[in-house]
Amino acid sequence: MSINHCYNVEDFRRIARRRLPAPIFHYLDGGSDNEWSLKNNQAAFQKYQLIPEYLRDISEVSLATTVLGSKLAAPLILSPTGMSRLFHHDKEFAVAKASESAGLMYSLSTLGTSSIEAVAAVKPGPKMFQVYIHKDRGLTKEFVIRAKAAGYDALCLTVDSVVAGNRERDKRTGFEMPPRLTLKSLASFALHPHWTFNLWRNPDFRLANVAHRQDALATGPMSVIEYVNSQYDRTVTWEQAGWLIKQWGGPFAIKGLQSPNDARLAVAAGASAIMLSNHGGRQLDCTPAPVDCIQPVRDAVGNDIELIVDGGVRRGTDALKALALGADAVSFGRPYLYALAAGGQQGVNRLLDLFRAELERGLALLGCTSIDDLCERHIQRHNHRLP
Secondary structure (H helix, E strand, O other), rough: OOOOOOEEEEEEEEHHHHHHHHHHHHHHHHHOOHHHHHHHHHHHHEEEEEEOOOOOOOOOOOOOOEEOOOOEEEOEEEEEOHHHHHOOOOOOHHHHHHHHHHHEEEEEEOOOOOOOHHHHOOOOEEEEEEEEEOOOOHHHHHHHHHHHOOOOOOEEOOOOOOOOOOHHHHHHHHEOOOOOOOOOOHHHHHHHHHHHHHHHHHHOOOOOHHHHHOOHHHHHHHHHHHHHHHOOOOOHHHHHHHHHHHOOOEEEEEEOOOHHHHHHHHHOOOOHHHEOOOOOHHOOOOOHHHHHHHHHHHHOOOOEEEEEEEEOOOHHHHHHHHHHOOOOOEEHHHHHHHHHHHHHHHHHHHHHHHHHHHHHHHHHHHHOHHHOOOOOHHEEOOHHHHH
């Protein structure tokens, strides 16, 4: 199957599974423990029904909106994801360029394999840098300085990963970073010669934004669990989050919240947005789906902060449901990484085109001409199982 015959996220996922060695694919595809949250993030959207209204003039439909102070062509944000080099040799650059063409916000991860400055050079439009707070606090200050100098529009603090989740797929496949040939992975790498050739041609898997100060990988390959548990600071509190917000002095998102009480603390700390997220089901298992957190969190904070739903979004209709429930935007990571693995920048371009088409078509079929028209009367929750 070529990417031109991909019509949804699952189509890209099937190609990605064929093209990636097993340890790499399962690192992308997997979650923690029993992977209950991973599955529930998508399944939770099926609990909501869209209610269309007809005989409206829908000759012109606009998806444009403003989130985190940036004008976007649609309420879609490409989530921060680490180590895009694992999935394609064009790494973060391919995704940043695709988001630029689509007029969307791209989020670069602390654990990116491309630098803050290099991504900014190919992405002049809306962009956000995501921060993990390492034990080296000077590195956090450096992130703020570099992101400001490079013209990033927003900063994002991820708070749900101070301890690594139990990712059993990675243990079974022997996934390590940087990837290397071992007796356990040899067959899988040999069966994926295109990916393996590009690994040989460009073996640089450095974590571009931290290696100059904390090159933990210089001592040899390690698991993601080992890296997180050795590098991230477990002492971070709301006091430090408030300090970082003041240091940045601009649009600021806190990613990983699900609790209404935490949402109130985020407002008090001065955050501009909350990314409702359980890290794609990769951290604490058995946590609620982000879409189910919208209403209780919105009830807790009112309209004092923007809400971005991060997790489980696979269709334009998923995004419409989140928006109707009270979110300001949605974000996604796995879908664009599947597309990246399937076809590089062209793959991501096609995925974003499909999302935009689904959003525009769905909005029109709901009888809405803009994102602002969506509201609670366009959605209802049902308690019976779909046939």
